[in-house]
Amino acid sequence: MAITYELVKRCSKTGARAGRIYTPHGVFDTPIFMPVGTQATVKAMSPDELKEMGAGIILSNTYHLYLRPGHDLVAEAGGLHNFMKWDRGILTDSGGFQVFSLGPLRKITEDGVTFRSHIDGSKHFLSPEKATEVQMALGADIIMAFDECVPYPAEHDYARTSTERTTRWADRCKKAHTRKDQALFGIVQGGMYKDLRTMSANDLVALDFPGYAIGGLSVGEPKALMYEMLDHTVPLLPATKPRYLMGVGTPDCLIEGVMYGIDMFDCVFPTRVARNGTVMTKWGRLVVKNAAYARDFRPIDPECSCYACRNFSRAYIRHLLKTDEIFGLRLTTMHNLHFLIDFMKKMRQAIIEDRFPAFRQEFWEHYKTH
């Protein structure tokens, strides 16, 4: 087994669980948030900074790396870990989400997806076999099956057809996958339909993957609907395997996801909003770029132990952002990632001490959603 999941503690009142995942590049604790490093770099961060904030695994994007610099070049560099000098865990997505997002630039058949590059318009083809080959060349510890993320809203018919194909593609990925030092995860789809989520989960579990993602959520649906889907889907997955909720990274969704039993999360949200001058706190978001902070000489969060909060004021960070200085983006990005990683650690500690429900209640008393 390339990876193994160890269950450390179950919450006695909710589905939340604390665990540990062993990979060829070290061990990480769950629940965990994975910073996104789309193009073999977590935007604005160095590997050392990611380690300092406690990141145990990061995500990188197959679609982007396939186009630039090319998976063959990355393989020649000794794989993604060596290319970007990150010796902890890496997960790559399959590229499916990106090529399906290309809209008119792509064409889907049973075989795979023909698409044009968003960079230069060149024509490419990704299939379950090709996506697996590319991910084997990249060499992440966890790789993902090639799937379609069912859009929202979608008719039941479309969602069923798509989800059934995703399962057939998952089977093809499994057959194409030959690297023993990588774990291939299946992705549960099914749109917002419980019957399809059940079908997808059962079919994928029958294929026996070392871990399962839940895809097709956080795609524009109301949060209550996402929670309903999680409540329905998570219990269908084996308790002995990791569960990964794709594309989720706001504190409220993270705490609820953990409550339903999710172990892993990723999202570009914390890094993207950071570059727009928004920082995350336990009270909600703070637009540090706003004029209100021009003469505010307190740190972003006086209780935060990140490098940005230990050293710099809101006024200084605002100045950097207003003058388009790169160091400003570095500080807000660092704070947001540190905040989420720390938030997950606190949740884990609460689970271990069997006080997760109280932790969650306290969170909701302070947190302002947006």
Next chain:
Amino acid sequence: MAITYELVKRCSKTGARAGRIYTPHGVFDTPIFMPVGTQATVKAMSPDELKEMGAGIILSNTYHLYLRPGHDLVAEAGGLHNFMKWDRGILTDSGGFQVFSLGPLRKITEDGVTFRSHIDGSKHFLSPEKATEVQMALGADIIMAFDECVPYPAEHDYARTSTERTTRWADRCKKAHTRKDQALFGIVQGGMYKDLRTMSANDLVALDFPGYAIGGLSVGEPKALMYEMLDHTVPLLPATKPRYLMGVGTPDCLIEGVMYGIDMFDCVFPTRVARNGTVMTKWGRLVVKNAAYARDFRPIDPECSCYACRNFSRAYIRHLLKTDEIFGLRLTTMHNLHFLIDFMKKMRQAIIEDRFPAFRQEFWEHYKTH
């Protein structure tokens, strides 16, 4: 005295000298290269990274900080050192160079310069008194007299009138300057005219500044002419005071400047070209962004000990630059600054061991100018 200069060793064959400058924020060795942090940040770098590469003093720009975030705000933050969390030396320029560069946006009188902000067109006035007041509020260790950098080429008449005014302004700056924990440097002008350089140097030396800059060089003139001016001007300055050559930062000009007896240099060159994908080496420049380096898995310079060269390949750095990733700019910037700081240290060591001429000769055998 806010700062003192200690002569450590003179080269027995050239004007080169090794020294040490004591400031309220620590001691730094000379000759030294000062990274430029225009807007209270050395572009893309953290204070910790600057320390790691051995920066002893950085330069910041009065014009930019006066406009954004404003010197009053910086003073409220406890001064520039505290605002940007840099506890080593800082030098601020006077803003003169920038406002004179504004062309049609500025108007010069004996009193000072009226100009419009390049950001929002708002009207402002800088004079010797005002530039000094702003620099006192910013609180750098070394501040500069308000001067006109004589453009190149300039008629003798223009250069004389301008240089005489610069001297009168230097006198006014000295009278306006009341902070005992700051050293105010005079700036020798005079264009490319030896008689005017002599006049300027003599007049400023008579005013007794704690240090002297040579301005108005590296402004488009042939390098041979710059060297001729240095050869003429440096001996006019007191050996007991630091000498600062403004706006110079390529290896060839640094080594020649040191040979003529210069102690301090600054330039945006290393950080600016870094952001365009060019790195500096002892052999000359290397455009790491070029296709030639796509599969070059060696570091920028195998002998360099900077963080970028210790960890990352040309291929990876090129990939980051081609995909507009901030981490790419961080690595090239870090390398270039490390290279220049290290180059100055090596020169200093050569001076101390009285082998500077041989060091210089060896440099010229390898180095390709551009």
